[in-house]
Amino acid sequence: MLDQLIDSIFRAFLWEFIAALAGAYYLSKAKGIPLIHRIFVWFLWFTLVVDTSGFYNIVAYYSDYEYFSFIKGTSFVHTYWLFNPYQLIAYVVFQSFFVTQIYSAKVRKILWVIIILFTILVILNLIMSGIFFTSYSAFTAIGGTMILVFLIGMFFYQILRSNRILDFYKDLAFYIAIGALLWHVSITPLFIYNKFGIMNTSPEFVNFYKILLSVMNAFMYGSFAAGFLIVAKKGRSLKEFEEKLLVQDGNLIKEK
Numbered sequence: 001m002l003d004q005l006i007d008s009i010f011r012a013f014l015w016e017f018i019a020a021l022a023g024a025y026y027l028s029k030a031k032g033i034p035l036i037h038r039i040f041v042w043f044l045w046f047t048l049v050v051d052t053s054g055f056y057n058i059v060a061y062y063s064d065y066e067y068f069s070f071i072k073g074t075s076f077v078h079t080y081w082l083f084n085p086y087q088l089i090a091y092v093v094f095q096s097f098f099v100t101q102i103y104s105a106k107v108r109k110i111l112w113v114i115i116i117l118f119t120i121l122v123i124l125n126l127i128m129s130g131i132f133f134t135s136y137s138a139f140t141a142i143g144g145t146m147i148l149v150f151l152i153g154m155f156f157y158q159i160l161r162s163n164r165i166l167d168f169y170k171d172l173a174f175y176i177a178i179g180a181l182l183w184h185v186s187i188t189p190l191f192i193y194n195k196f197g198i199m200n201t202s203p204e205f206v207n208f209y210k211i212l213l214s215v216m217n218a219f220m221y222g223s224f225a226a227g228f229l230i231v232a233k234k235g236r237s238l239k240e241f242e243e244k245l246l247v248q249d250g251n252l253i254k255e256k
Helices: 004-011 016-031 035-053 056-062 080-099 105-130 138-160 164-169 174-193 203-234 237-244
Strands: 245-248 253-255
Touching: 016 035, 016 203, 035 080, 080 105, 080 138, 080 174, 105 138, 138 164, 138 174, 164 203, 174 203
Parallel strands: none
Antiparallel strands: 245 253
């Protein structure tokens, strides 16, 4: 049983590894890579480490605590303490990525303030609600997804109103936006639905959730990997692309 579980874990995180590996390839090939792109690649490797580490409790449970016996009866028997902070980090990284894609400096300042306030509120919620060791935070998921969807919407609207749309398929942000948007709008509602305890009472829901999560993980990380490989293959300066003159409402805008 444990061997089957380990095999399932390996297959589940194969796409994460592929995306992180593609990101490393991108960093080695492309020129003039923006800092936020480097941070995003490092974040993918961080995600792989966190997700893999988070299965210690399942290994412990299915081995009847032969492995990781020291967590039995402690607050660490569940992985809420690990994934609640990770969830906040993930949202902040994604949100920060798309804030840097916004042309207007004034709008970016407002968006940075929103992200900072979101971060503070999430931390306060995790501390004051007492869920840090007992449950995943719905507040983080709902608030983080709403902000992220709004930012991605701004990003797409901006593309449509500029000549950047002519080169959208060469833009790494486009692939990250598509993958992140579809993943969050698909998975977050199910996560919220599960807060009512459906996971413990409906095997059908569990199977559907697992299948959808596997499909969306493959799509999102596959989209990231495709973006990294396509941009890396161009072998050109990313800064040069980011600083192209853009046409918006008849005015030339240069992103600096």
